[in-house]
Amino acid sequence: MSRRETVYLAGGCFWGTEKFFDQFDGVCETEVGYANGPTPNPSYRDVCADAGHAETVKIVFDLDKLPFPVLLQHYFLVIDPLSVNRQGHDEGIQYRTGIYYTNELQKAAALGYAAALEVQLGQKIAVEILPLENFYPAEEYHQKYLDKNPGGYCHIPASLLELEKKA
Numbered sequence: 001m002s003r004r005e006t007v008y009l010a011g012g013c014f015w016g017t018e019k020f021f022d023q024f025d026g027v028c029e030t031e032v033g034y035a036n037g038p039t040p041n042p043s044y045r046d047v048c049a050d051a052g053h054a055e056t057v058k059i060v061f062d063l064d065k066l067p068f069p070v071l072l073q074h075y076f077l078v079i080d081p082l083s084v085n086r087q088g089h090d091e092g093i094q095y096r097t098g099i100y101y102t103n104e105l106q107k108a109a110a111l112g113y114a115a116a117l118e119v120q121l122g123q124k125i126a127v128e129i130l131p132l133e134n135f136y137p138a139e140e141y142h143q144k145y146l147d148k149n150p151g152g153y154c155h156i157p158a159s160l161l162e163l164e165k166k167a
Contacts, residue, residue, distance in 0.1 A: 003063040004028060007071070008035050008100035008132050010054035011079045012087025015145040016154035016161070017057045020078050022144075023164040026066025031058040032145075033137040035100055036128075041136050047094045054128075055094050058135060068106055072113045075099070077163075078156045081117060081125040088155025098128035100135075107131070 011017035014032040021027050034042050037053025047053045061071060079087060085096045099110045110129045118125055137143075146152050146161075154161070 002028075002065070004060055005063055005068070005106070006058060006060045006102050007068070007106055008056050008058050008098075008102070008135055009075055010035060010056040010096060010098035010100070010128070011075065012055070012095045012097065012155050013090050013153070014055040014057050014138065014142065015152060016156040017055075017078065018144070019146040019154065019161055020156050020163075021057060021059050021074070023161065024066055024071075024074065025164065026062045026064075026071075027059060028062055029058075029060045031137055032056070032142050033058060033135050034094075035135045036098065036130060036133045040134070044139055044142065048092070050093055053094060053136075054096050054098050055138075056098070056100065056135065058137075068109050069113065072099070072110060074163075076113070076117065078160055079127070081127050082121070082123065084126045089153075090155060096128065097126065098130065100128075100130055100132040102132055 018030045018032050034047050034053035035056035042051045079097050101107045
């Protein structure tokens with residue numbers, strides 16, 4: 001029996017973030033949606049009009065195959081942790097970065113990782129580390145978007161979308 005947990009990661013545009021995490025052994029499922037915003041059931045149009053939600057990927061993972069600290073290492077490979085409300089060419093509150101944890105062990109690991117990174121960088125990072133308040137799945141056409149549209153825009157370099165193959 002696997003030990004499964006769920007975490008919610010906002011890493012800019014959710015298309016690329018989902019595609020990136022789908023490659024790893026230990027990721028059981030992903031779903032894109034809108035997290036930690038002030039209103040229930042927002043649409044993509046609402047989110048793009050600064051409704052306050054973050055484009056987020058729900059990640060269900062197997063702790064025995066993908067320990068949470070390793071998942072965090074992967075996450076920080078594909079974001080600019082110093083950028084506020086922007087990743088790649090995408091800009092706006094919905095593109096903020098965030099780790100929305102679901103338990104105290106995730107919180108402690110994320111805060112520890114962030115503190116070490118801040119020491120390394122010599123400055124405070126712009127990644128929110130908060131409990132998950134809410135998550136609303138995005139419209140179906142956003143789910144696995146880059147699988148359905150291989151030429152679609154992604155702020156994550158293509159080489160990182162095949163990182164697991166190269167390992």
